[in-house]
Amino acid sequence: MEVVILGDSHSVALGRGLAQLARRGPLPCAASAVKLCSSPRLLQPFFAREPDGIRLTDPEAAQALTQLNGTPVLDASRPGRVYAFVMGFTIQPFTRDPSWRRHAPWQEARQGEIPLSTGMIRAAYLHHARHILEFLRAVAALGVPAVVVSGPPVRADDIAITRNIMRPEVALRIDAMVRETMTETLAGIGLPAVLPPAEAFEDGWLREELREGGRDFHHANALYGEAMVPLILQAGMKQEARVSETLTKRPD
Amino acid sequence: MSHPYSRLPDRNFWRSAVAERNPLEWRDLYAPKFEITRSMRIVSAGSCFAQHIGRQLLRSGFHYQQHEKPPGILAPEDHARFGYGLFSTRSGNVYTARQLLQLYRRATGAFRPAEDVVLWEGRAYDPFRPSVEPGGFASAEELRHIRDTVHFPAVRRMFLQAELLVFTLGLTEAWVSKEDGAVHPTCPGTICGRFDSARHGFHNFTFAEVMRDMEELLAALRQRNPALKVLLTVSPVPLTATAEDAHVLVATTHSKSVLRAVAGELSAAHDFVDYFPSYEIVTAPAMRGAFFQPNLREVSAAGVELVLRHFFAAHGGEAPATPPPETPASTRTRPDDSPEGDIICDEAKLELVRF
Numbered sequence: 362m363e364v365v366i367l368g369d370s371h372s373v374a375l376g377r378g379l380a381q382l383a384r385r386g387p388l389p390c391a392a393s394a395v396k397l398c399s400s401p402r403l404l405q406p407f408f409a410r411e412p413d414g415i416r417l418t419d420p421e422a423a424q425a426l427t428q429l430n431g432t433p434v435l436d437a438s439r440p441g442r443v444y445a446f447v448m449g450f451t452i453q454p455f456t457r458d459p460s461w462r463r464h465a466p467w468q469e470a471r472q473g474e475i476p477l478s479t480g481m482i483r484a485a486y487l488h489h490a491r492h493i494l495e496f497l498r499a500v501a502a503l504g505v506p507a508v509v510v511s512g513p514p515v516r517a518d519d520i521a522i523t524r525n526i527m528r529p530e531v532a533l534r535i536d537a538m539v540r541e542t543m544t545e546t547l548a549g550i551g552l553p554a555v556l557p558p559a560e561a562f563e564d565g566w567l568r569e570e571l572r573e574g575g576r577d578f579h580h581a582n583a584l585y586g587e588a589m590v591p592l593i594l595q596a597g598m599k600q601e602a603r604v605s606e607t608l609t610k611r612p613d
Numbered sequence: 614m615s616h617p618y619s620r621l622p623d624r625n626f627w628r629s630a631v632a633e634r635n636p637l638e639w640r641d642l643y644a645p646k647f648e649i650t651r652s653m654r655i656v657s658a659g660s661c662f663a664q665h666i667g668r669q670l671l672r673s674g675f676h677y678q679q680h681e682k683p684p685g686i687l688a689p690e691d692h693a694r695f696g697y698g699l700f701s702t703r704s705g706n707v708y709t710a711r712q713l714l715q716l717y718r719r720a721t722g723a724f725r726p727a728e729d730v731v732l733w734e735g736r737a738y739d740p741f742r743p744s745v746e747p748g749g750f751a752s753a754e755e756l757r758h759i760r761d762t763v764h765f766p767a768v769r770r771m772f773l774q775a776e777l778l779v780f781t782l783g784l785t786e787a788w789v790s791k792e793d794g795a796v797h798p799t800c801p802g803t804i805c806g807r808f809d810s811a812r813h814g815f816h817n818f819t820f821a822e823v824m825r826d827m828e829e830l831l832a833a834l835r836q837r838n839p840a841l842k843v844l845l846t847v848s849p850v851p852l853t854a855t856a857e858d859a860h861v862l863v864a865t866t867h868s869k870s871v872l873r874a875v876a877g878e879l880s881a882a883h884d885f886v887d888y889f890p891s892y893e894i895v896t897a898p899a900m901r902g903a904f905f906q907p908n909l910r911e912v913s914a915a916g917v918e919l920v921l922r923h924f925f926a927a928h929g930g931e932a933p934a935t936p937p938p939e940t941p942a943s944t945r946t947r948p949d950d951s952p953e954g955d956i957i958c959d960e961a962k963l964e965l966v967r968f
């Protein structure tokens with residue numbers, strides 16, 4: 362079997378981590394990683410359902426999938442392949458909305474800020490990620506074995522914080538809330554979520570040594586990828602077994 | 614021959630004003646007692662039908678105030694679902710005069726109902742505005758925090774800063790707490806929680822009670838906000854169901870008659886209270902029910918348009934010409950020919966629980 366990691370820009374760190382692991386020794390299954398496109402492109406319509414598959418309509422994503430599969434259409438014709446979609450957990454640009462200057466989750470709201478309920482923030486995020494969720498529903502309906510990979514924990518130097526759009530404790534709260542909301546929603550769709558391991562967190566933030574360097578204030582690095590990839594492969598193999606079992610039990 | 618009727622204008626005679634005139638061309642139905650200007654701070658509360666008035670006032674350039682505004686992160690199609698943009702606060706539907714009085718008393722700390730949270734299926738609901746948070750709040754603590762730090766201050770601002778309060782009286786029938794008389798917008802158990810006959814009782818407010826509640830509210834409001842004017846309307850929407858031992862049609866006529874009489878009485882008694890005849894415009898026999906949806910309850914888009922045309926003809930501004938773009942429906946009651954935008958109507962849930 363084979364696990365293909367593909368999705369937004371967080372796929373890059375996972376790909377680098379995968380390469381490092383592969384250099385060190387054999388992996389439990391074949392694996393590859395491809396960046397489809399940047400996360401903002403997935404917040405707009407980026408696919409179309411077709412009778413036997415899902416056509417990626419975003420040019421960048423379609424090109425990346427074509428390079429991988431020879432077609433921009435994702436279908437169930439590759440037995441033994443599991444897709445690990447890296448999408449839906451990226452809290453930017455949600456956290457960069459200027460309304461966070463005046464609003465906060467009710468647990469964190471200070472005097473002068475308008476407290477928001479958990480339900481309202483969840484509803485806002487689910488709308489924000491609606492195209493991604495629609496895509497993942499289509500994937501599940503297609504019967505393609507798939508898991509969904511979370512983005513890394515939010516970084517303490519995230520632009521939303523350094524530009525004073527939101528306070529650090531608000532960013533942490535939103536990050537955790539989004540991870541929980543997406544995990545629950547994906548469970549309802551029948552797709553398991555692969556979350557960052559506990560070691561990736563330090564006081565809720567992405568550990569400093571797992572941050573991508575330079576002028577990047579958002580992504581994790583290859584070391585983070587190394588920590589995540591085994592979890593992704595494990596979840597992928599489990600999901601493949603589960604889907605195969607379901608197909609075997611299905612009456613003709 | 615001379616008598617008091619001989620010099621009256623056409624509008625005073627049924628034949629010339631109603632029977633022989635196209636109802637779409639009726640005139641002088643509404644002679645405002647006071648001017649409503651575009652600079653006036655206008656707020657609204659009331660039953661489902663009141664949602665149309667506030668929305669159109671805003672669109673027509675009047676200074677319609679919303680004291681609870683949605684955060685930028687919330688999608689516009691979710692605003693109504695979370696109780697935004699329907700009234701001046703996230704009050705939900707306020708059907709009875711007692712409910713409006715209670716809203717004021719709760720917001721000013723004069724009344725604290727014993728049962729202020731309903732815990733149901735792991736979620737916390739505000740029994741006095743059960744629909745403003747779809748699926749309920751995460752906890753009683755969350756509910757109380759947001760109610761006390763956002764909603765109640767907004768309600769106080771609404772009442773105390775307004776220059777005009779538009780209130781649509783909707784119902785006389787209500788469900789009240791047997792413990793402290795707290796009145797619910799809809800029967801407990803229809804949206805959340807369970808109905809408990811030991812704790813909840815039915816009450817049909819009488820003319821005298823509705824008058825007393827309205828007089829108490831008006832006195833309290835005018836004491837703290839002497840410039841406030843009030844425009845009353847009566848919702849033309851019939852009862853979804855009655856809890857009286859009566860036919861729903863008879864109960865509807867009774868309820869609307871009481872409310873219409875109270876509105877007239879208050880308007881006659883106070884120079885700062887006026888009545889706008891939306892009820893008459895929609896329900897008049899000459900209309901032959903044309904402005905109701907096929908369920909003969911909900912008012913059609915054309916009915917709302919006609920009502921607003923009369924309002925804006927008297928006060929300037931534009932009546933709705935075309936319905937705005939559709940937004941996705943979810944739990945809203947909005948049939949195909951319904952008026953613009955989403956209308957949230959808790960009372961309509963009574964129909965759903967029957968089957």
